[in-house]
Amino acid sequence: MEDLWGLACLVSLAALILPFIVFALLQVRLNRLRDEVANLTARLGQMESEGVRPRVVEPIAPATSVAFPPSAADALARSAPQPAASPVGSAESPDLAPVGSAALPAAAQGSSPSRSAAPPGLERLLGTRLFVWVGAVALALSGTFLVRYAVDQGWLGPAVRVLLGTLFGIVLLTAGERLRRVPRIGAALSAAGVAALFASFYAAASLYNLIPDAAGFALLGLTAAAGVALSLRQGRLVAVVGLIGGYLTPILIHSDAAPGPAFFAYLLLLLAAMLAVTDRRGWWGLATGSMAAGLLWVLLVLVQVHGREEALWPGLFILASIGIFVFTALRSGGAAEEWSALEGPVGSAGLSGSAPRRLPVLPLHLAMGGSLLAQMALAARTDFGIQEWLFLGLLGAAALVLGRLREPLAPLAWLGAGLTGLLLLVWGAGLELSAAGQRFLWTCAAFGALYAAGAWLALWRAARPARWAALTSASAVGSFLLGYSAWSGEMSDRPWGLTALALAALLVLAAWPVLRRRAGLQGSPDSPVGEDPQGQRDSADLLGQRGLDGLPRSQGNAAVAALAAGSTTFVTLAAPLLLNREWYAVTWSAELAALAFLAWRLAIPQLRYSAWPLLAMVALRLLTPGVLSFPLGERPLFNSLLLSYGLPILALVVGERFSRRAADKPLTAGLDGLAFLLTFTLITLQVRQAFHGSRLAEGGLLSAENYSYSLAWVVFGCLLLAAGVRWRAKGARWASLPVMLLAVGKVFLFDAASLGGLYRVLSFLGLGLSLVALGWVYQRFVFRDEGT
Numbered sequence: 157m158e159d160l161w162g163l164a165c166l167v168s169l170a171a172l173i174l175p176f177i178v179f180a181l182l183q184v185r186l187n188r189l190r191d192e193v194a195n196l197t198a199r200l201g202q203m204e205s206e207g208v209r210p211r212v213v214e215p216i217a218p219a220t221s222v223a224f225p226p227s228a229a230d231a232l233a234r235s236a237p238q239p240a241a242s243p244v245g246s247a248e249s250p251d252l253a254p255v256g257s258a259a260l261p262a263a264a265q266g267s268s269p270s271r272s273a274a275p276p277g278l279e280r281l282l283g284t285r286l287f288v289w290v291g292a293v294a295l296a297l298s299g300t301f302l303v304r305y306a307v308d309q310g311w312l313g314p315a316v317r318v319l320l321g322t323l324f325g326i327v328l329l330t331a332g333e334r335l336r337r338v339p340r341i342g343a344a345l346s347a348a349g350v351a352a353l354f355a356s357f358y359a360a361a362s363l364y365n366l367i368p369d370a371a372g373f374a375l376l377g378l379t380a381a382a383g384v385a386l387s388l389r390q391g392r393l394v395a396v397v398g399l400i401g402g403y404l405t406p407i408l409i410h411s412d413a414a415p416g417p418a419f420f421a422y423l424l425l426l427l428a429a430m431l432a433v434t435d436r437r438g439w440w441g442l443a444t445g446s447m448a449a450g451l452l453w454v455l456l457v458l459v460q461v462h463g464r465e466e467a468l469w470p471g472l473f474i475l476a477s478i479g480i481f482v483f484t485a486l487r488s489g490g491a492a493e494e495w496s497a498l499e500g501p502v503g504s505a506g507l508s509g510s511a512p513r514r515l516p517v518l519p520l521h522l523a524m525g526g527s528l529l530a531q532m533a534l535a536a537r538t539d540f541g542i543q544e545w546l547f548l549g550l551l552g553a554a555a556l557v558l559g560r561l562r563e564p565l566a567p568l569a570w571l572g573a574g575l576t577g578l579l580l581l582v583w584g585a586g587l588e589l590s591a592a593g594q595r596f597l598w599t600c601a602a603f604g605a606l607y608a609a610g611a612w613l614a615l616w617r618a619a620r621p622a623r624w625a626a627l628t629s630a631s632a633v634g635s636f637l638l639g640y641s642a643w644s645g646e647m648s649d650r651p652w653g654l655t656a657l658a659l660a661a662l663l664v665l666a667a668w669p670v671l672r673r674r675a676g677l678q679g680s681p682d683s684p685v686g687e688d689p690q691g692q693r694d695s696a697d698l699l700g701q702r703g704l705d706g707l708p709r710s711q712g713n714a715a716v717a718a719l720a721a722g723s724t725t726f727v728t729l730a731a732p733l734l735l736n737r738e739w740y741a742v743t744w745s746a747e748l749a750a751l752a753f754l755a756w757r758l759a760i761p762q763l764r765y766s767a768w769p770l771l772a773m774v775a776l777r778l779l780t781p782g783v784l785s786f787p788l789g790e791r792p793l794f795n796s797l798l799l800s801y802g803l804p805i806l807a808l809v810v811g812e813r814f815s816r817r818a819a820d821k822p823l824t825a826g827l828d829g830l831a832f833l834l835t836f837t838l839i840t841l842q843v844r845q846a847f848h849g850s851r852l853a854e855g856g857l858l859s860a861e862n863y864s865y866s867l868a869w870v871v872f873g874c875l876l877l878a879a880g881v882r883w884r885a886k887g888a889r890w891a892s893l894p895v896m897l898l899a900v901g902k903v904f905l906f907d908a909a910s911l912g913g914l915y916r917v918l919s920f921l922g923l924g925l926s927l928v929a930l931g932w933v934y935q936r937f938v939f940r941d942e943g944t
Contacts, residue, residue, distance in 0.1 A: 325352030380429035604635025622714030629722025653733030660726035717762030
């Protein structure tokens with residue numbers, strides 16, 4: 157009895173739907189007839205308004221025959237433009253010349269006068285589009301809910317349910333194809349039919365096991381192919397509703413079994429069908445949405461993933477989906493040589509006037525980013541298994557290859573490296589250093605080598621090699637820091653320092669062939685660089701303007717500078733890992749001088765950019781109170797202060813010499829300024845050490861010590877002025893002024909109140925004599941020589 161009741165419900169539903177379909181078919185036929193009559197009437201009226209009279213050819217008939225007047229239809233047929241030109245001298249040709257399709261208005265060209273080009277209003281958008289779209293979704297869901305309701309009520313057997321759903325989908329597809337010339341109506345019915353067939357075949361294969369999995373996949377593939385064909389004929393609505401129904405099917409008709417290969421093969425078929433349409437129609441928005449829906453399903457099924465065996469199929473789905481997405485995008489984007497980094501496609505396609513096939517850059521970035529994030533979530537769910545890291549490595553390698561093949565896709569490599577580093581950081585933050593700690597270190601090393609080596613290989617003949625060289629350095633430094641951050645405190649710093657030096661050497665070796673290729677195109681590598689007879693010109697003029705593989709010389713310079721920056725970073729990190737704290741600034745200042753020398757010698761101005769961070773680090777190290785705790789010893793003057801400050805000052809002076817030769821005024825001023833500050837600090841600390849020994853932070857201010865500061869500063873200011881006058885160094889003369897002003901302020905504002913007796917007398921006496929002598933020097937040498 158329940159089966160009969162269910163069958164009656166199905167028949168009633170069909171009886172409600174079929175009259176609407178028949179009515180729609182009849183309405184379409186009636187509209188076509190009305191359009192044809194309106195076109196004929198408009199054309200005849202236009203001909204009459206132009207004064208054109210159809211040529212009537214009297215038939216040759218017997219005298220006894222009766223001549224009937226020609227009908228309007230015959231006159232209209234004879235008045236149509238003739239395919240062949242009339243003979244010269246024909247009497248009828250002037251009358252027929254004005255008649256033609258080009259002379260008729262738009263209403264007479266085959267469109268009804270009632271169809272205006274007015275922009276669609278709210279009523280038209282709601283009535284002709286929104287209602288149609290919602291109705292298509294409702295039809296698709298009605299078939300799905302009907303099958304679900306039949307399952308819940310137990311009305312019919314599984315075979316009958318699937319059969320009825322299939323018939324319902326076929327009826328909708330047939331009606332949609334018959335009505336495909338009606339705007340949006342046919343597309344809506346076809347889309348609903350595709351969704352109904354997807355639901356029926358998925359239920360037959362996965363829920364009821366009525367057909368084998370292979371047969372189910374074949375039917376799903378045929379349905380996807382039918383949706384592709386229909387969307388190509390009927391428009392985007394079929395694809396939109398088909399995708400909605402396809403991706404909602406696993407929710408509306410679900411099973412308790414864990415998602416397996418059949419489920420992910422089904423999702424892959426949906427994506428492949430959408431990409432096949434996109435390849436023909438360029439609907440990359442829908443393709444990106446389809447990719448996002450598939451990846452969202454991966455995230456939804458993660459709650460059912462409890463082991464690495466269950467994570468295999470989601471990982472393979474991610475790889476397969478991004479693979480077909482990239483293949484379709486590259487196929488749609490044209491050849492690699494038709495693209496430049498910032499300009500549009502060029503080549504034969506663009507010159508011939510045909511529309512070029514543009515590369516979908518943004519969809520590719522979104523798809524690759526979503527795939528990386530989904531694989532990262534899968535790795536975190538499975539406790540960072542080797543299988544998931546392998547899949548993530550394959551995605552990273554694909555990002556490197558894509559970025560090298562298409563210049564607009566180069567940011568994909570940075571995206572892959574950045575997201576991988578973020579996942580490693582999350583893993584290392586909560587890591588217990590045991591066997592997993594060793595695996596963490598190897599994983600960091602593997603991904604650092606992947607991106608560093610891959611980017612170095614990609615820089616050759618790249619349009620912007622500096623970008624790839626920077627990725628090489630950043631990947632190496634980032635992987636090292638990740639490993640050290642997880643293991644700091646668990647092992648001594650010495651192995652890490654040696655590792656940093658080894659990585660610095662590797663980056664130097666990586667920069668060497670780039671440097672040779674850059675200079676070798678202009679001459680032998682052993683030719684003198686940076687020296688000319690006058691010693692005033694920039695050494696870059698001797699090497700020409702072309703460099704790495706024929707690219708502009710600045711690109712090759714920037715690539716070498718990026719690799720040198722990575723090497724410098726490793727040396728900078730190795731100093732605190734291998735040396736005592738008082739030697740940090742010595743090492744960094746030596747690096748700074750070396751960078752200034754190489755920037756001048758190799759004519760690579762970009763190398764000087766790495767000198768600024770080192771300059772700031774030296775200043776922070778030697779101009780902060782931390783130096784008061786250095787182990788200095790009890791010996792005055794010749795102690796650790798002399799080495800801790802003297803060597804950096806010497807390195808800054810050397811670096812300033814080469815920076816001045818390279819005409820880098822900002823860096824020259826920075827080196828001069830820091831050397832001046834370090835010298836002043838060294839003199840002050842030496843006075844403090846002479847009275848307090850190695851305990852600089854202990855003890856009060858003695859009267860003799862206070863007087864010694866004033867005396868030392870005055871002597872230092874006088875020496876700076878003498879050096880400026882002797883070598884005509886304007887910077888030294890200007891540096892003497894703040895020293896002397898500081899000494900004057902100290903004597904008048906501090907010494908007058910704190911000193912007493914002979915020290916006060918000596919303080920003012922020495923200051924007065926020094927100031928008078930300085931005034932005489934300025935009048936005698938400085939202003940006289942300058943002619944003021």
